[in-house]
Amino acid sequence: MDATRFLMGMPVTVDVPAGTQAVIEAAFARFAEIEARFSPFRPDSEVVRFNALRLVDGEPSEELREVLALAERTRIETDGYFDIARPDGFLDPTGIVKGWAIREVARQIEAQGFADYLVDAGGDIQCRGNAPDGEPWRIGIRNPFDAMQIVKVIAPRDHGIATSGTSARGQHIYDPHQPGRRISDVLSITVIGPDVLEADRFATAAFAMGEGGIGFIEAQPGLEGYLIGADRLAVQTTGFREFVVS
Amino acid sequence: MKPLRYSLLLGTALGACLAAPLPALAQTHYRDGTYPGPTYSAYYGYVQAQVTVHSGKITEVRVLKYPSDRATSRYIASRALPYLEREVIRAQSGRIYGVTGATLDSRAFVASIDGALRSASH
Structure with missing residues (x-):
């Protein structure tokens, strides 16, 4: 069964064809728990208290430590293009938490013994096995020029897929090396990776790099990418076509 | 000469150019057998060769390992395929x-x- 709810500021879909209501509820409960800990908008979240230097005994939690370590690793791996430090100095790990949360929930579903599932948070997706129709899960890549169209159908198989772009929420990514620069030559970059967290963190960084982002993905082992430019031209990495259905 | 030594030379030669002839080695006499060489770094990856000797002559050179790591092979490929x-x-x-x-x-x-x-199909 499947269900969609609004969590972490975005629609979240959990689809476990062989799962029960309890499995779906447990998945959403895990998302809610993660949101409560990491939300930069909740005055009582651990992230807000961490930034205000108001941590209590037993904090930072293992989870916050893990996410901060992942953020730092990503910052180094992407030459600073991925950075959770906001211009106002606040450490906002939202950019890591989304992919991490999807992966956590996917692992929980797997640990419950389900080989077929899809977890989608705001268009970042982890899937495994087959869809209810018995075929591998298929995901569309949205046309940044027309929200009602898709421009590719992808079967990520047991990988994660994530897109960073300007299509849905406007300009929400900036280049840390050129703070005033608008990223306008690239509209979206979709990344397929070993899991959704890898896909997500590298999609964010690659998008911030502009046109060079696709070359960066090409050079990363285990990642494939599809960039859509403002000129309506798409550029794909050499292994991307293995995932293309149509 | 030990087989290891041949492999070292082969490894170096293979690292430089897989198709290069090996005139210096061809002058030497070898014991019959099959000799896998050690693995060598060829900067962009690892190379390992295996040599088969029959009637004292090299009858086959097989590449057991070559740079297949994607980042490095892609790096090389990116030089050949700029687009x-x-x-x-x-x-x-x-x-x-x-x-x-x-x-x-x-x-x-x-x-x-x-x-x-659905509406399109009606």
């Missing part, structure tokens, strides 16, 4: 279970496409 594949985007259709690139409700989007396709 990644490009295409003009165009609308696709088909049964899908999610949409990436969306921060809107992707399921609603899927349902909408399904609906559109």
Whole structure:
């Protein structure tokens, strides 16, 4: 069964064809728990208290430590293009938490013994096995020029897929090396990776790099990418076509 | 000379150019057998060769290991292929279970496409 709810500021879909209501509820409960800990908008979240230097005994939690370590690793791996430090100095790990949360929930579903599932948070997706129709899960890549169209159908198989772009929420990514620069030559970059967290963190960084982002993905082992430019031209990495259905 | 030594030379030669002839080695007499060489770094990856000697002559050289790590082979390939594949985007259709690139409700989007396709087929 499947269900969609609004969590972490975005629609979240959990689809476990062989799962029960309890499995779906447990998945959403895990998302809610993660949101409560990491939300930069909740005055009582651990992230807000961490930034205000108001941590209590037993904090930072293992989870916050893990996410901060992942953020730092990503910052180094992407030459600073991925950075959770906001211009106002606040450490906002939202950019890591989304992919991490999807992966956590996917692992929980797997640990419950389900080989077929899809977890989608705001268009970042982890899937495994087959869809209810018995075929591998298929995901569309949205046309940044027309929200009602898709421009590719992808079967990520047991990988994660994530897109960073300007299509849905406007300009929400900036280049840390050129703070005033608008990223306008690239509209979206979709990344397929070993899991959704890898896909997500590298999609964010690659998008911030502009046109060079696709070359960066090409050079990363285990990642494939599809960039859509403002000129309506798409550029794909050499292994991307293995995932293309149509 | 030990077989190891041949492999070292072969490894170096293979690292430089897999197709290079080996005139210096061809002058030497060898014991019959098959000799896998050690693995060597060829800067962009690792190379390992195996030599088969029959009637004192090298009858076969096989490459057991060559740089197949994707980042490095891609680095080399990127020198040979400066352009990644490009295409003009165009609308696709088909049964899908999610949409990436969306921060809107992707399921609603899927349902909408399904609906559109249904009306298109009437």
